Amino acid sequence: MTMLQRGGAEVALAGFHRTATPPADVAGVAPIPLGHTADGKLAARAMSVVGRRMSAARIAARLGPVDALMARNLEQLAVAAAVRRHLGRVPLTYELLDIHRLLLGRKGELLRRVEGALGAGASQLLVSSPDFVAAYVDPLSRLDLPVALVENKLLDPPAATPPRTDGPPWRVGLFGALRDRRSVEVLGAAAAALDGALDVVIRGRPSPAIFADLDATVAPMPHVAFAGPYRPDGLAALYGGVHFIWCIDYYEAGANSEWLLPNRLYEGGAHGAVPIARAGTATAARLADLGIGHVLDGDPQRALAAFVAAMTPERYAAMAAAVARVDRTAFVSDAAECRRLVGLVAGATIPTTHAEAA
Structure with missing residues (x-):
C-alpha cells in the first residue's frame, strides 16, 4: 500500500483483519473492515468471503469512484471481482502473495x-x-x-546500523511472521550443540495456529530468546544486533517454502546481516546470483552447527563485506519502482510476460 502511495496513487483500503477489532488506521488510511478472520480457520474464512461478496454493492458504494482495483490474495480477489461489477470495467490486478497448499495437487483442482x-x-x-x-x-x-514481478523490498533506505560485536557468540536472527516450528527447532538444536558459540534471537508475531505459547516453546532451549514483536522503524537495531539472518522457511516445505523470497532477505541485506538459506530454494538461487550469504545442505541442524563452529572474525568480515557491496536496489525499492507499480495497476503500462517474470 505504501508503495502505491509513494508512486502517486490515492489509496482506499478494504480488507479482513485478524485482530479482535479492525485497525483504525493503516499508513494514514482508515480501512473499510470486511470482517474478522484467523489463521487456519479456512471454513470460517470462506464463509466471510461469501458474505462480503453478497455485500459487494455496499462495499463499492463506500469505496466510491476508483480508477483500478487490486486484490492481494485469493480471498480478496473473490470480493474484488464482485465489487468490480458495481464500479464499471476498471482494471483489476491480482497479487499472488503465496501459493497456498490447498491450491496444489489433485485436491487443489477445484480451488484452481x-x-x-x-x-x-x-x-x-x-x-x-x-x-x-x-x-x-x-x-x-x-x-x-x-505477469509482473514486484519483490518485497524495503521502501525506505536503511538507517545507520549499529556496529556489530565480534563473535563468538555468533548471533542468528529469525524475524517476521513466525509460523515455522521446524526452523525454531533446528535453531534451538544447533544452539544447544554449540554450547555458547551460537545465540538465536527470535522476534515477530507468532501464529496462534502454530505457537500457542512461543515463550514456553523456547524456554527450555539454551541460548535461544524470543523478544516479542518489533516495529518497522526499529529494523536497524534489530538487524544490527545479529550477524546472520535466517532466510529459511519450512512452513510449507516442498512447495511455497521452496519458491518464496522472504521479506527478511531484503530487510537483512539492506542492513548488512549475512543471509542463510537452504539448498534448492529460490532464496538460495538469489544468494548465488548476488554472490552473498551461506546455503545449508543436508541435515540443517548439523550443517548450521558446522558452519558456525568454523566461523572466524576474518571469514565473517569477508561475508559482511560481500553483502555491503551489493547494489542497494537489490534490497530497496526506489521511486521509479513505486511509479511503475502504480502504472501497472492503473493499466498505463504493459507488465512482463510469463517468461520474463520467470
Whole structure:
C-alpha cells in the first residue's frame, strides 16, 4: 500500500483483519473492515468471503469512484471481482502473495478452477518471486494473465546500523511472521550443540495456529530468546544486533517454502546481516546470483552447527563485506519502482510476460 502511495496513487483500503477489532488506521488510511478472520480457520474464512461478496454493492458504494482495483490474495480477489461489477470495467490486478497448499495437487483442482474463473476478469498478475510462475502459475494454475514481478523490498533506505560485536557468540536472527516450528527447532538444536558459540534471537508475531505459547516453546532451549514483536522503524537495531539472518522457511516445505523470497532477505541485506538459506530454494538461487550469504545442505541442524563452529572474525568480515557491496536496489525499492507499480495497476503500462517474470 505504501508503495502505491509513494508512486502517486490515492489509496482506499478494504480488507479482513485478524485482530479482535479492525485497525483504525493503516499508513494514514482508515480501512473499510470486511470482517474478522484467523489463521487456519479456512471454513470460517470462506464463509466471510461469501458474505462480503453478497455485500459487494455496499462495499463499492463506500469505496466510491476508483480508477483500478487490486486484490492481494485469493480471498480478496473473490470480493474484488464482485465489487468490480458495481464500479464499471476498471482494471483489476491480482497479487499472488503465496501459493497456498490447498491450491496444489489433485485436491487443489477445484480451488484452481475457482481461482481461474475469478481471475478471468483481471488485467494482470503480480508475483513476488519468479519461482511462483515457474512452479505454479504456468504448470498448474488456470490463470491466463500477463505477469509482473514486484519483490518485497524495503521502501525506505536503511538507517545507520549499529556496529556489530565480534563473535563468538555468533548471533542468528529469525524475524517476521513466525509460523515455522521446524526452523525454531533446528535453531534451538544447533544452539544447544554449540554450547555458547551460537545465540538465536527470535522476534515477530507468532501464529496462534502454530505457537500457542512461543515463550514456553523456547524456554527450555539454551541460548535461544524470543523478544516479542518489533516495529518497522526499529529494523536497524534489530538487524544490527545479529550477524546472520535466517532466510529459511519450512512452513510449507516442498512447495511455497521452496519458491518464496522472504521479506527478511531484503530487510537483512539492506542492513548488512549475512543471509542463510537452504539448498534448492529460490532464496538460495538469489544468494548465488548476488554472490552473498551461506546455503545449508543436508541435515540443517548439523550443517548450521558446522558452519558456525568454523566461523572466524576474518571469514565473517569477508561475508559482511560481500553483502555491503551489493547494489542497494537489490534490497530497496526506489521511486521509479513505486511509479511503475502504480502504472501497472492503473493499466498505463504493459507488465512482463510469463517468461520474463520467470
